[in-house]
Amino acid sequence: MSVSMIVLGVPVLSRPLVLGLMIxxxxxxxxxxxxxxxxxxxxxxxxxxxxxxxxxxxxxxxxxxxxxxxxxxxxxxxxxxxxxxxxxxxxxxxxxxxxxxxxxxxxxxxxxxxxxxxxxxxxxxxxxxxxxxxxxxxxxxxxxxxxxxxxxxxxxxxxxxxxxxxxxxxxxxxxxxxxxxxxxxxxxxxxxxxxxxxxxxxxxxxxxxxxxxxxxxxxxxxxxxxxSEPIGVSTLGSTPVVLDPPWTRVPSQAEVDAAWPKGAAGVQSGQAALRCVLTKTGQLRSCDVISEAPRGKGFGRAALDLSKLFQVNVDPNDRSVRDYKVDLPFRFRDPSLPDNRRLTKPRWVTTLTAEGMALIYPEAAIKAKVLSGRAAATCVVTAEGRLTNCEAARESPAGLDFGAAAIKAASTMRMNPWTKEGDTLDGLTVTVPFQFSFADDTPAEPVKPAQGGQP
The missing domain is CATH 3.30.2420.10 (TonB)
Known part of the structure; x- marks a missing residue:
């Protein structure tokens, strides 16, 4: 028996960069x-x-x-x-x-x-x-x-x-x-x-x-x-800078709202970006504010306070981790205004394996000899990127538990909970479509010989 699943998603983007003094x-x-x-x-x-x-x-x-x-x-x-x-x-x-x-x-x-x-x-x-x-x-x-x-x-x-x-x-x-x-x-x-x-x-x-x-x-x-072409350039250092590492914990929306600067009265939104050192424990330290808008309203300070809440899973024995810095963007919105965050392209960190999918293929579909189906689950994203409070959004064919299978599949998945633009996904809803297929690999029974010994 083999089972396959297709889930729409975007892989995590992470790549080293080097600083330089260029025009x-x-x-x-x-x-x-x-x-x-x-x-x-x-x-x-x-x-x-x-x-x-x-x-x-x-x-x-x-x-x-x-x-x-x-x-x-x-x-x-x-x-x-x-x-x-x-x-x-x-x-x-x-x-x-x-x-x-x-x-x-x-x-x-x-x-x-x-x-x-x-x-x-x-x-x-x-x-x-x-x-x-x-x-x-x-x-x-x-x-x-x-x-x-x-x-x-x-x-x-x-x-x-x-x-x-x-x-x-x-x-x-x-x-x-x-x-x-x-x-x-x-x-x-x-x-x-x-x-x-x-x-x-x-x-x-x-x-x-x-x-x-x-x-x-x-x-x-x-x-x-x-x-411009670098001519006579010396680099600021050899430490690579990465964007969008696979976070395992980021600030919740409530924590971002609580960090709204007191000095931002009369401002509806702001943004900041930090450059931090990634420690061998997966936390951020020695962060510097590399951009802030508008200036002087406290958004850089708010970003620095929130940086303590980020976590990446790293191997503490991996010495290369000590040579990385992280660029971290933030978007801030006045908590008293409507939440305009959107989740358009989730970047999946964990999806279900084929073996895991085999365990959740609906028994009702197998008994009905239905070898494929579609379903979608609508879930709420947590600050860890997990999907919770999932409900079946649709299923086809109906009545064969493909919706329930989609809920089980979604509950094992995880997405990167911080966007490349600087938003937490905590509290947002996402609808994840699945396509299930089932192949019965059991060998067919041999054909019984006809009476009289003739095939």
């Missing part, structure tokens, strides 16, 4: 950063945006809300975009496509690609957003410093004295935190600049998107980051 830079880009031609992989380089005054003046007179439009154009020899057509507009019928066509003539791209070839005749997509009066998109409150960016310089790139760049794309929460970040582009490949860009995400802070006069989640930001 690095970043900026906020337009929506063009992820615009690759699907067939050639060519990425147009926009060098002249449409002036904001022109965008504002082109807002459709009949429109009642902010809107967007996507155009498909052809690159001209001089970098202009010509023969443009409206590919998509949102919302439809309010004139945003025509507005985009009226301003695209101000935009320019580089006339040659990175290989030096002319871009004339190549397809280009470009998008525009038109804001209604009173609306606003996310804007910078805090960006990592050059030193912050240098601190996450990829070790392999530093050793080879290679510069690089990466572009990450993130959602902006209602508090202005960056969330659900992903790598759009990195070069050169294999040097981990994309992962380094993701490591910087907790140190950004933006004003939230404003729609209809209210702060709204869902704003999107694309951030290109450049690491």
């Amino acid at each position: 690095c830079g970043l900026s906020l880009s337009s929506a063009h950063a992820g615009n690759d031609d699907a067939q050639t992989g060519w990425r147009p380089q926009f060098v002249q945006p449409v002036p904001q005054a022109k965008i504002k003046a082109a807002f459709p007179k009949t429109a009642t809300t902010s809107g967007k439009a996507l155009l498909g154009c052809v690159a001209a020899k001089d970098g202009r975009l010509v023969d443009c057509k409206v590919l998509k507009e949102l919302p439809d019928g309010q004139g945003f496509g025509e507005a985009a066509l009226s301003v695209v003539g101000y935009e320019r791209i580089k006339t040659k690609d990175r290989a030096g070839a002319s871009v004339e005749g190549r397809p280009v997509q470009t998008s525009f957003e038109f804001l209604a009066p009173g609306d606003a998109n996310p804007d910078w409150i805090r960006k990592p410093t050059g030193q912050d960016i240098a601190n996450v310089y990829p070790k392999v790139a530093l050793e080879k004295r290679v510069g690089g760049r990466a572009t990450i794309k993130c959602q902006v929460t209602v508090e202005g935190f960056l969330d659900a970040c992903k790598v759009l582009f990195e070069e050169p490949e294999g040097m981990n600049f994309g992962a380094a860009g993701l490591q910087l995400a907790p140190q950004f802070r933006m004003s939230p998107m404003i729609r209809g006069g209210k702060a709204t989640p869902g704003g999107e930001v694309t951030i290109p980051i450049i690491w």
Whole structure:
């Protein structure tokens, strides 16, 4: 008998980084950063945006809300975009496509690609957003410093004295935190600049998107980051820095709420990041505040107090543990306001083995000769990353105890309880889908010979 299970999850991310003194830079880009031609992989380089005054003046007179439009154009020899057509507009019928066509003539791209070839005749997509009066998109409150960016310089790139760049794309929460970040582009490949860009995400802070006069989640930001080639560089030290170790204990949400600084009156949210030494017992010590926003409100001090509550399971005899530091991000929210935390991509630390799944495959399904089924369990996450108070959310086929099997499976699993963005998962609910399959490996009974000895 063999049983298999598929559970949706994301592996824990952990990787060494080295500090360096580099000249690095970043900026906020337009929506063009992820615009690759699907067939050639060519990425147009926009060098002249449409002036904001022109965008504002082109807002459709009949429109009642902010809107967007996507155009498909052809690159001209001089970098202009010509023969443009409206590919998509949102919302439809309010004139945003025509507005985009009226301003695209101000935009320019580089006339040659990175290989030096002319871009004339190549397809280009470009998008525009038109804001209604009173609306606003996310804007910078805090960006990592050059030193912050240098601190996450990829070790392999530093050793080879290679510069690089990466572009990450993130959602902006209602508090202005960056969330659900992903790598759009990195070069050169294999040097981990994309992962380094993701490591910087907790140190950004933006004003939230404003729609209809209210702060709204869902704003999107694309951030290109450049690491200049290290020339004549000496490192600050050889101690590797890791992000997102597999925590076995983190602060509960009640403990995070209790750490809200008294000096933060009138502030709705804040963030901080620490760099700590990982001890051989799996605890953190000698923590330094490497970023804090807003400054002077006590969020760095609150993070230092909470750092004592973190724990990692380590082998005390592993001498390499003494050579690691941990970068630890924190997000703080006014405890009197609604809890806006979200659990989107759990990072599983422990899942059930095939042997364990064999023990919980429903007997009712086996008796009914049903060899596969699906189910989901909805559970509450603890500060240790365990799943508790689980209930069956769905099962198929019904009535064969697949829901009960999902509850048993979920109760043995554990996820990393602290997010890469700086939130505890304590108290959040998660629905975990399972797919069960069963194979009867019992040998078939031999065919009995027919009467008379003939097969």
